[in-house]
Amino acid sequence: MLRSSSHPIYLDFHATTPTDTRVAQQVLNYMTESFGNASSTDHEVGDRAEAAVKQATRYVADLVGATPRDVIFTSGATESLNLAIQGTIQHLERSGTKPRIALSTVEHKAVLDTCEALHKQGRIELIYIPVDTQARLDLGQLERACAKGIHLLCSMAANNEVGTLYPIEKIAAIAQSYQVPFLCDASQAVGKIPIQFNEWGITMLALSAHKLYGPQGVGALVVRRDHRLEPLLYGGGQQRGLRPGTFNLPGIVGLGEACRLRAEEMAEDEVEIGQKRDRFQALLQAQIPDLVINGDPQNRLAGNLHISIPGIPNSAIIARVRHQLAISTGSACSSGVEAPSHVLRAMGLAESVVEGALRIGLGKFNTDDDVEQAADLLVSTISAVKAAMSV
Numbered sequence: 001m002l003r004s005s006s007h008p009i010y011l012d013f014h015a016t017t018p019t020d021t022r023v024a025q026q027v028l029n030y031m032t033e034s035f036g037n038a039s040s041t042d043h044e045v046g047d048r049a050e051a052a053v054k055q056a057t058r059y060v061a062d063l064v065g066a067t068p069r070d071v072i073f074t075s076g077a078t079e080s081l082n083l084a085i086q087g088t089i090q091h092l093e094r095s096g097t098k099p100r101i102a103l104s105t106v107e108h109k110a111v112l113d114t115c116e117a118l119h120k121q122g123r124i125e126l127i128y129i130p131v132d133t134q135a136r137l138d139l140g141q142l143e144r145a146c147a148k149g150i151h152l153l154c155s156m157a158a159n160n161e162v163g164t165l166y167p168i169e170k171i172a173a174i175a176q177s178y179q180v181p182f183l184c185d186a187s188q189a190v191g192k193i194p195i196q197f198n199e200w201g202i203t204m205l206a207l208s209a210h211k212l213y214g215p216q217g218v219g220a221l222v223v224r225r226d227h228r229l230e231p232l233l234y235g236g237g238q239q240r241g242l243r244p245g246t247f248n249l250p251g252i253v254g255l256g257e258a259c260r261l262r263a264e265e266m267a268e269d270e271v272e273i274g275q276k277r278d279r280f281q282a283l284l285q286a287q288i289p290d291l292v293i294n295g296d297p298q299n300r301l302a303g304n305l306h307i308s309i310p311g312i313p314n315s316a317i318i319a320r321v322r323h324q325l326a327i328s329t330g331s332a333c334s335s336g337v338e339a340p341s342h343v344l345r346a347m348g349l350a351e352s353v354v355e356g357a358l359r360i361g362l363g364k365f366n367t368d369d370d371v372e373q374a375a376d377l378l379v380s381t382i383s384a385v386k387a388a389m390s391v
Contacts, residue, residue: 008321008322008323008324008325008326009324009325009326009370009373009374009377010326010365010366011325011326011327011361011362012327012328012359012360012361013303013362013363014161014163014188014328014359015328016210016216017211017212017214018213019210019258020213020257022257022261023213023214023215023254023257023261024254026253026254026257027250027253030049030052030249030250030253030254031250034049034052035249035250036048036052036249037049037246037247037249038053038249039236039238039247049247049249052249052252052253053247053249053252053253054068055256056252056255056256056257056259057073059256059257059260059263060207060222060255060256060259062260062263063259063260063262064190064196064197064205064207065197065200066197066198066205066222069225070197070222070223070225071221072220072221072222072223072239072243073218073219073247073248073251073252073255074219074221075219075248076208076209076217076219077185077187077206077207077208077211077219079221080207080208080220080221081110081111081185081206081221082110082114083221083229083231083232083242084183084204084223084229085111085114085115085152085154085183086114086118086230087231087232088151088152088181088183088227088228088229089101089123090229090230091228091229091230092151093123094230097151098124098125099123099124099151099152100125100126100127100148100149100152101115101118101125101126101127101151102126102127102128102142102146102152102153102154103126103127103128103129103153103154104128104130104131104137104154104155105128105129105131105342106156106159106161106342106343106346107155107156107185108160108185109342110185111154111156111183112342127148127150129142129145131347132347132348133349134162134164134294134295134297135162135164135294135295135296135343135347136296137155137167137171139167139170139171142155142171142174143174143178146174146177146178146180147178150180151180151181152181152182152183153182153183154183155168155171155182155183155184155185156186156189157184157185157186157188157189157193157195158189158192158300159188159295159343160343161306161330161341161343161359162294162295162300162304162306162343162344162347162359163188163295163296163300163301163303163304163305163306164295164296165193165299165300165301168186168195168200169200171184172184172201172202173201175201175203181203181204181227182201182202182203183203183204183206184202184204184205184206185206186205186206186207187207187208187219188211188301189301190211190212190259190262191259192212192266192270192301192302192303193270193301197222202222203224204227205222205223206219206220206222207219207222209251209254209258212258213258213261213262213364214254214257214259215250215251215254215255218248218251218252218254218255219255221243223242229242231244233245270302270303271302272364273302273303273362273366274302274303276362276366276368276371277303277305277362279368279371280360280362280371283371283375283379284307284375284379287375287379288309288379290309290310292307292308292309292310292353292356293306293307294306294308294344294347294349294353294357302362303361303363304360304361304362305360305361306357306358306359307357307358308349308354308357308358309356309382310352310356311352311356312356313355314355314356316385317358317378317381317382317385318358320381321378321381325374325377327359327360328359328361329357329358329359330343330344330359340355341354360374
């Protein structure tokens, strides 16, 4: 990734990733040279576009262990999750059922807000599954929720703030044993950890290209053929009528190429990213004795480093480093919202830990120099803030 001296060190890879230049070249080609409407198959231009969509579909399916026919392209994980949840609910409502949904308290806002809106409308019942102080799920409570009789279970594969990984293979097995459809928000996990959609028995899975070095504005919902959904949009009938509209050819090709590259490079990249993260963490801990590591340190995304400095407001640190270092106080979807992280609240962390929380996300384009410079900058900034507060 090219960076000029005027650009900050980018450590917010959970918010978005830069598009891999190899992917960007494909996107540009399908915008300018190999353009076409994949539904216009009366000529060769349309035929080529259709073939490109089919190839991209195979790449997406291969990365997550799915069948190509189960892939539906969307504008990203937020749309995918809305289609999955609202589409499921609308289908159940047609049979006169008032659905019950179980979800963890640390789900992404795209899941939480959608479910809570449906609940406020009186259309569904909600069951919340709590987490512990490391954002880990109690599978016993999850199973008890399934045993009570629910119509949809929602659990993310990896937390977008503290990076905790969830045992989705085990969760899918529990859901299957009670014949409960399982929706997995895998937007932070796809391209970082292995996922086997078919083998594990996942019902629906959402992903976004921009979390795995692809372009923004495109994603997919992988959904089993035997799971019934109602569409949210109408017109055109594309993608089994579930997501009509002209195919975003450049975006879809970009998503497909990003998935192809992650399938080839993920294992090696994630090891290297994890090593850089561990080095970063060690440098901070050596200089900041009261540093707190949030999440599950033994079971988290390789690039995730979620820290707190109790008693030091995160806003004071961000204000001083924002032109030199790109890190965040939490989920990008909540940026600018003056409210504590719902994830950290659900974990039951102390107020001082919540107020001092910073999310650092490393990616494949970060260098050893990035780690050294960013650590030095954070250490000096935190020392300066502490000194200013003690005056």
